[in-house]
Amino acid sequence: xxxxxxxxxxxxxxxxxxxxxxxxxxxxxxxxxxxxxxxxxxxxxxxxxxxxxxxxxxxxxxxxxxxxxxxxxxxxxxxxxxxxxxxxxxxxxxxxxxxxxxxxxxxx
Amino acid sequence: xxxxxxxxxxxxxxxxxxxxxxxxxxxxxxxxxxxxxxxxxxxxxxxxxxxxxxxxxxxxxxxxxxxxxxxxxxxxxxxxxxxxxxxxxxxxxxxxxxxxxxxxxxxxxxxxxxxxxxxx
Numbered sequence: 387x388x389x390x391x392x393x394x395x396x397x398x399x400x401x402x403x404x405x406x407x408x409x410x411x412x413x414x415x416x417x418x419x420x421x422x423x424x425x426x427x428x429x430x431x432x433x434x435x436x437x438x439x440x441x442x443x444x445x446x447x448x449x450x451x452x453x454x455x456x457x458x459x460x461x462x463x464x465x466x467x468x469x470x471x472x473x474x475x476x477x478x479x480x481x482x483x484x485x486x487x488x489x490x491x492x493x494x
Numbered sequence: 495x496x497x498x499x500x501x502x503x504x505x506x507x508x509x510x511x512x513x514x515x516x517x518x519x520x521x522x523x524x525x526x527x528x529x530x531x532x533x534x535x536x537x538x539x540x541x542x543x544x545x546x547x548x549x550x551x552x553x554x555x556x557x558x559x560x561x562x563x564x565x566x567x568x569x570x571x572x573x574x575x576x577x578x579x580x581x582x583x584x585x586x587x588x589x590x591x592x593x594x595x596x597x598x599x600x601x602x603x604x605x606x607x608x609x610x611x612x613x614x
Binding site (some may be wrong): 387417423428431435438485488 | 529531538539540541544553555556589591594596597598599600601602604605606607
């Protein structure tokens with residue numbers, strides 16, 4: 387089955403840029419979605435189809451996807467961005483949705 | 495306003511059954527595919543099951559296949575998950591999530607979840 391690999395944690399100072407990676411075999415050929423989840427809350431979609439943002443999501447959130455790595459980039463990080471972030475793809479070989487293990491973003 | 499409200503969670507002994515429900519409002523339920531996603535305590539998200547808008551396509555994660563059954567009632571704007579032969583590892587918050595309009599099947603709306611605890 388298809389596996390998505392994320393770093394368990396990423397730390398960044400306020401105002402800096404955070405990059406969260408999501409690795410998978412030839413993930414560049416898939417559409418990647420990203421979610422953030424704050425403690426005790428449901429996940430929220432922040433990027434879909436690699437790099438598009440739903441309405442209401444700040445432009446500071448962006449995404450890219452190529453080769454074996456997709457990346458969520460958060461510019462000018464704020465304390466309120468502290469959350470767990472998950473990537474997601476559709477694995478058409480198994481008809482399964484797959485989530486990455488999640489990355490905890492800490493704002494120092 | 496789109497709303498998804500799960501119910502039916504609770505405590506159950508190993509081997510037992512539970513039926514989760516998700517009440518949808520604020521959109522044309524019959525137009526959208528739906529999913530169940532679960533999250534064990536302190537763990538990440540795990541997709542559990544998918545059902546297409548007309549119930550013509552249904553998929554399950556390997557971890558629940560053969561034990562869980564997803565269904566929907568478009569007339570009553572409701573999604574269900576029948577969970578049988580429950581195991582301790584099924585303990586999780588269960589979310590229903592809409593397979594939305596944005597892109598290739600991203601989950602654009604989620605409920606707040608219902609907790610299922612499987613323990614003796």
